[in-house]
Structure formats: C-alpha cells, structure tokens
Amino acid sequence: MTTTRIALCGLGQMGLPVAGRLATAHDVLAYDISVERRAMAEAHERVTTTDRLDDLAACDTIVLCLPNPAVSRSVLGDLAGTISQGTLVVETSTVLPTDVREWATLLAPAGARVLDAAILSGVAQMESGTATLLVGGSTTDVESARGVLDALGGAGWSRFGDLGTGMAAKVVNNGVAHAVMVVLVEAFAMARAEGVDLADVAAVLERPDGGLVRPLTHRVMERVARGEYEGGMPLEAARKDSTLALAMAQRSGTPLFATQAAQSVYDLALAAGLGRADYAAVATLWEGWAGAPLTFEARTGS
Missing domain, CATH: 3.40.50.720 (NAD(P)-binding Rossmann-like Domain)
Known part of the structure; x- marks a missing residue:
C-alpha cells in the first residue's frame, strides 16, 4: 500500500x-x-x-x-x-x-x-x-x-x-438523469390525476419491458446500435401514443413539458417519412443533424 x-x-x-x-x-x-x-x-x-x-x-x-x-x-x-x-x-x-x-x-x-x-x-x-x-x-x-x-x-x-472523455460521459449521464426526472414527474402527475396508484406505475416502469428500461435495453442497445429499424413498433404508432398522453394530460389540467418536446421530434420524424420504421428511427434525425452515425458495438453486462 x-x-x-x-x-x-x-x-x-x-x-x-x-x-x-x-x-x-x-x-x-x-x-x-x-x-x-x-x-x-x-x-x-x-x-x-x-x-x-x-x-x-x-x-x-x-x-x-x-x-x-x-x-x-x-x-x-x-x-x-x-x-x-x-x-x-x-x-x-x-x-x-x-x-x-x-x-x-x-x-x-x-x-x-x-x-x-x-x-x-x-x-x-x-x-x-x-x-x-x-x-x-x-x-x-x-x-x-x-x-x-x-x-x-x-x-x-x-x-x-x-483527456475529457470521462467528463463527457458524466455530463451525458447527468443530462439523461435530469431529463428523465422531469419525464417521470410528468408521468406520475398524469397517473395521479387519473386515479392510478403511483406504486403500481412505478412497478410497471421498472419492469424489463416497461417504458423506462426498454427504450435503453432494446431500442438503443439493439436497434440504434445496429442501425436496424425495420419491423417493431411503427413510429406513427408511437406518435399516436404520445398524442394520447398529451390529450389525457390536457383534460386533467396536468402540464407536460418534456413530453410535449418529445412529441415535436415524432412530428419531424413522421414528416421525414419514417412513419413505418420502428420508432427508434428518431435516432436517424440526429445522425443527419450531427453528421455522425449512432451505431456502436453494444456490450452486455456493462
């Protein structure tokens, strides 16, 4: 020592x-x-x-x-x-x-x-x-x-x-955590307004096939990593579900900020002709804007 x-x-x-x-x-x-x-x-x-x-x-x-x-x-x-x-x-x-x-x-x-x-x-x-x-x-x-x-x-x-890559990873992680915090609060506020038990909502979100985990483990780690967007849940269907969330929140008077911003991305993707692709294809918008691919070799158990 x-x-x-x-x-x-x-x-x-x-x-x-x-x-x-x-x-x-x-x-x-x-x-x-x-x-x-x-x-x-x-x-x-x-x-x-x-x-x-x-x-x-x-x-x-x-x-x-x-x-x-x-x-x-x-x-x-x-x-x-x-x-x-x-x-x-x-x-x-x-x-x-x-x-x-x-x-x-x-x-x-x-x-x-x-x-x-x-x-x-x-x-x-x-x-x-x-x-x-x-x-x-x-x-x-x-x-x-x-x-x-x-x-x-x-x-x-x-x-x-x-030099700098460790900090970049930390800033990315924190950006995700802080944005997800807003999304989660919006989700729980919507659920409360509709009389859904919040513990039940938490249990659904933490499931492997729930809305919090699966976008990372399946849509990013599998589809975005490989650049594969055929089949799966069509982007137009995901946009419809997002529209329903906005409508439900509007009727209950629940303000949504992050969810509304995400809806704008689905609008842009639909206008770009991605309606029948898996909704993970929103990644291709950033590939075009940034001029760099988002494919990578996913590592399991990391």
Missing part, C-alpha cells in the same frame, strides 16, 4: 468524503478556504490540512474536488507558477471536456499533466467506498494515477479514452 502524499483541493460536500477515501491508502494534504471544513477533514487519520494553496504544489499528485469550472480554473492558475514538472492533476469536479483540456494547456509549460476522473456516484457512495469513476486521459497518466483511482473508485473505474 502506497504512502505517497496526495494533495486535495476542496473539502465541500463531496470533497470531505473524497479526503476520507484517499486517506484509506495515502497520506493526504488538504486545502479549503473554510476553517470549519479543514477541521472536519483532520478528523480523518492520515489527513492534514493547510490554509495555503501553494503548499499543494509540493505533492506529485493533486486531486481537485471543487464546485464549478471557474474555481478549478482559478486554482490551477494560481498553482501554475509553482507546480513541479511531472505533477499529475486529477480533476474530479464536474466540468466540461473542454475545461480539462484547457487545464492541460494551462499546465503544459510547467510540465504538469491532467487526468479527468468524474465521480458518477453520490456522496453516500463515496463515503461507503462504493463510488464509480469515469476516467479520461492517456494510458500512461491513468496508470500513474491508479493508486488514487483505486482509492476513490471502490465500485470500479473505467477509462473512456483520451
């Missing part, structure tokens, strides 16, 4: 449990502007704190866990003049892929390197050692950070590709 001292910048809601997990395998030097948060961090064995950001530059590995990209940019700007050649910065804050690439450019003159290790999980998972990391960076840098990644990613971590 390595005893290399790891620097940590940021002891907020996620940063504090990150300090605890790092301390299971490393000595940790942590910085935060809050005296209170520093005191809380020092309750962990092997964690010491500092009120001087520059002190972190003495460590070979610096982990960032900060509230937004602007703070990360400011911290690295301050450290750029004192950071040592070969230092590896591990960005765990949720930022854009272009941000971590900017960090790399910023630190390149000093000979420092950057790795993105987005935390997929929540605070409770980090505290319990069951968090998952989505990693982007060169294979050499990833290998150099293995001790940090193993300590933080108790449930596992995966390299998605070059």
Whole structure:
C-alpha cells in the first residue's frame, strides 16, 4: 500500500468524503478556504490540512474536488507558477471536456499533466467506498494515477479514452438523469390525476419491458446500435401514443413539458417519412443533424 502524499483541493460536500477515501491508502494534504471544513477533514487519520494553496504544489499528485469550472480554473492558475514538472492533476469536479483540456494547456509549460476522473456516484457512495469513476486521459497518466483511482473508485473505474472523455460521459449521464426526472414527474402527475396508484406505475416502469428500461435495453442497445429499424413498433404508432398522453394530460389540467418536446421530434420524424420504421428511427434525425452515425458495438453486462 502506497504512502505517497496526495494533495486535495476542496473539502465541500463531496470533497470531505473524497479526503476520507484517499486517506484509506495515502497520506493526504488538504486545502479549503473554510476553517470549519479543514477541521472536519483532520478528523480523518492520515489527513492534514493547510490554509495555503501553494503548499499543494509540493505533492506529485493533486486531486481537485471543487464546485464549478471557474474555481478549478482559478486554482490551477494560481498553482501554475509553482507546480513541479511531472505533477499529475486529477480533476474530479464536474466540468466540461473542454475545461480539462484547457487545464492541460494551462499546465503544459510547467510540465504538469491532467487526468479527468468524474465521480458518477453520490456522496453516500463515496463515503461507503462504493463510488464509480469515469476516467479520461492517456494510458500512461491513468496508470500513474491508479493508486488514487483505486482509492476513490471502490465500485470500479473505467477509462473512456483520451483527456475529457470521462467528463463527457458524466455530463451525458447527468443530462439523461435530469431529463428523465422531469419525464417521470410528468408521468406520475398524469397517473395521479387519473386515479392510478403511483406504486403500481412505478412497478410497471421498472419492469424489463416497461417504458423506462426498454427504450435503453432494446431500442438503443439493439436497434440504434445496429442501425436496424425495420419491423417493431411503427413510429406513427408511437406518435399516436404520445398524442394520447398529451390529450389525457390536457383534460386533467396536468402540464407536460418534456413530453410535449418529445412529441415535436415524432412530428419531424413522421414528416421525414419514417412513419413505418420502428420508432427508434428518431435516432436517424440526429445522425443527419450531427453528421455522425449512432451505431456502436453494444456490450452486455456493462
């Protein structure tokens, strides 16, 4: 077990449990502007704190866990003049892929390197050692950070590709989660207005053939992945069902926002002549708009 001292910048809601997990395998030097948060961090064995950001530059590995990209940019700007050649910065804050690439450019003159290790999980998972990391960076840098990644990613971590790809995967995941949250609330509001037991609705949605799971496991993982849209449920039928949902909600006075936006996509797909194709063919609209295929080699059990 390595005893290399790891620097940590940021002891907020996620940063504090990150300090605890790092301390299971490393000595940790942590910085935060809050005296209170520093005191809380020092309750962990092997964690010491500092009120001087520059002190972190003495460590070979610096982990960032900060509230937004602007703070990360400011911290690295301050450290750029004192950071040592070969230092590896591990960005765990949720930022854009272009941000971590900017960090790399910023630190390149000093000979420092950057790795993105987005935390997929929540605070409770980090505290319990069951968090998952989505990693982007060169294979050499990833290998150099293995001790940090193993300590933080108790449930596992995966390299998605070059610098920024881990953050891209995290942003995509969060975008889906936040959009699905709106769709689910709309669905439950519709069900409540019609007198349907909400527990029954939840049970239907979580089924393998339910409306929450099957669009991913069948329509995306099978049809979109292979670009196969013959047969299946016709898009015109899916559009009809979407229209019925809008009509039912209108009659009960239930506002729908995400569902209405999705209906617009089916209108466009129908106008594009996709009415008899499986409704997963909406993917071809984005292929045309973005100029890139959405087919891929699906991996089961991932």
